[in-house]
Amino acid sequence: MSMPTPRQAWAYGLPALVISFAAIPIYLLTPQLYSQQLGLGLSAVGLVLMASRLIDAITDPMIGRWLDRTSGDRYARWMVPALILMLLAFAALLLPPAEHLGATGLLIWMGVAATAVSIANSAAGLTHQAWAVGWTASLEGQARLVSRRELLTLAGTIVASGLLGLSSPWPLLGVLVLGLGIALLGIARLRREGFARSLATPQHAREPQGSGAESIRAAETIPAQRLFTRPVVGLLTALTLNALANAIPPTLFLFFVTDQLGLPKAWAGGFLAIYFLTAAASMSYWTRLSARIGPQKTWLRGIALAVAGFIFAWMLTPGDGLWFAVVCLVTGVALGAELICPALLLGQALEREGLRGQADGRLFGVWNLLAKLSLAASAGLSLPLLEWAGYAPGAAAFALATAYAAVPTALKFLAFFGVWWLVPRLTLPPANNLTGAQP
Numbered sequence: 001m002s003m004p005t006p007r008q009a010w011a012y013g014l015p016a017l018v019i020s021f022a023a024i025p026i027y028l029l030t031p032q033l034y035s036q037q038l039g040l041g042l043s044a045v046g047l048v049l050m051a052s053r054l055i056d057a058i059t060d061p062m063i064g065r066w067l068d069r070t071s072g073d074r075y076a077r078w079m080v081p082a083l084i085l086m087l088l089a090f091a092a093l094l095l096p097p098a099e100h101l102g103a104t105g106l107l108i109w110m111g112v113a114a115t116a117v118s119i120a121n122s123a124a125g126l127t128h129q130a131w132a133v134g135w136t137a138s139l140e141g142q143a144r145l146v147s148r149r150e151l152l153t154l155a156g157t158i159v160a161s162g163l164l165g166l167s168s169p170w171p172l173l174g175v176l177v178l179g180l181g182i183a184l185l186g187i188a189r190l191r192r193e194g195f196a197r198s199l200a201t202p203q204h205a206r207e208p209q210g211s212g213a214e215s216i217r218a219a220e221t222i223p224a225q226r227l228f229t230r231p232v233v234g235l236l237t238a239l240t241l242n243a244l245a246n247a248i249p250p251t252l253f254l255f256f257v258t259d260q261l262g263l264p265k266a267w268a269g270g271f272l273a274i275y276f277l278t279a280a281a282s283m284s285y286w287t288r289l290s291a292r293i294g295p296q297k298t299w300l301r302g303i304a305l306a307v308a309g310f311i312f313a314w315m316l317t318p319g320d321g322l323w324f325a326v327v328c329l330v331t332g333v334a335l336g337a338e339l340i341c342p343a344l345l346l347g348q349a350l351e352r353e354g355l356r357g358q359a360d361g362r363l364f365g366v367w368n369l370l371a372k373l374s375l376a377a378s379a380g381l382s383l384p385l386l387e388w389a390g391y392a393p394g395a396a397a398f399a400l401a402t403a404y405a406a407v408p409t410a411l412k413f414l415a416f417f418g419v420w421w422l423v424p425r426l427t428l429p430p431a432n433n434l435t436g437a438q439p
Contacts, residue, residue, distance in 0.1 A: 011186035013148030020156030056118035064365020076196035089116035238418030245411035247378035262318035278332030295344035302337025314405035
């Protein structure tokens with residue numbers, strides 16, 4: 001079983017910089033570009049983007065299944081074309097030939113480009129997640145890979161957020177091209193060293209380059225009931241509840257800052273910087289802790305810390321900007337654990353069921369689908385319920401504080417007990433966690 005070196009872990013993590021960098025403008029820049037600058041109706045733009053996200057979400061399980069059936073250097077064979085397609089579609093989305101298209105043609109162009117960016121981004125991201133599990137069964141090795149990946153994900157998010165205010169799309173495209181080139185060099189190096197294929201079993205490790213018939217046959221014949229056992233379904237349920245809890249605050253973040261706290265909108269950037277930078281700084285601690293006590297106990301600590309932060313946020317009133325900065329600091333530290341531990345728990349579930357390297361794509365595909373549905377549900381439920389409760393933008397309200405902080409707290413409590421009760425049935429003995437030995 002191969003333990004990734006620090007250099008290999010950084011090379012593995014590089015695509016995350018590009019994947020996260022390309023994701024932000026899809027959600028934040030596209031509506032403004034096509035409605036305000038190019039004159040399309042806001043409702044039409046919103047409906048097309050919603051349809052593209054729905055198509056993206058439902059394709060994740062299919063992509064995962066196809067990934068499991070791919071032979072040879074499966075991760076490089078999926079990652080490289082997905083990243084290149086993402087760049088081309090990203091350029092098409094930000095540089096539409098508006099002067100040659102009518103309103104309908106421009107709307108179709110936006111829909112096709114946005115869907116292509118989303119699907120390519122998802123294919124690359126899903127492959128990246130599965131790659132860490134297929135690389136090694138060692139919990140320490142997986143934690144090293146996942147921590148580098150999530151750290152660079154945060155870096156890409158921060159850089160993209162900083163460039164969104166520019167009037168020209170060319171800086172975004174230039175950074176994306178540069179990042180893609182570096183990522184492709186890292187993938188090529190790992191491929192030459194033999195780390196772009198699943199090393200799940202000794203049989204796979206001994207296969208000649210380009211073969212993989214046994215793995216493909218195994219992936220095709222794994223019944224759903226063997227993969228989605230009751231503990232695995234319980235874990236996915238807990239992850240979904242936690243994802244929904246994490247999706248609600250960003251949806252209401254600006255309302256909370258401006259209305260509940262009575263602060264200028266410009267303060268939001270500072271709060272987000274505290275949140276993301278603290279998460280990045282805390283990841284090395286959570287990585288070491290998960291290697292020592294396991295991802296389950298580590299994540300329970302992270303959830304408990306997040307709950308404490310949200311309970312405190314629920315009590316804030318106008319003028320409590322300094323205390324909200326403390327909340328961002330605490331929940332940012334908790335985010336570090338939440339970025340690392342779920343992927344490790346899913347990897348342990350695959351290892352426990354003897355399916356690592358055979359069904360990792362399917363499991364991560366389903367998880368990505370559930371995470372995206374949680375993100376959609378957060379906007380589809382929280383905003384209408386707030387309006388129903390009598391909240392109107394422009395004033396502090398008990399309903400706003402409750403939706404922003406109390407509802408995520410309740411969901412995280414449910415996720416906490418799900419992880420505490422169900423996950424021990426999926427985890428491996430400590431010796432296996434640390435050495436990567438087969439159960």
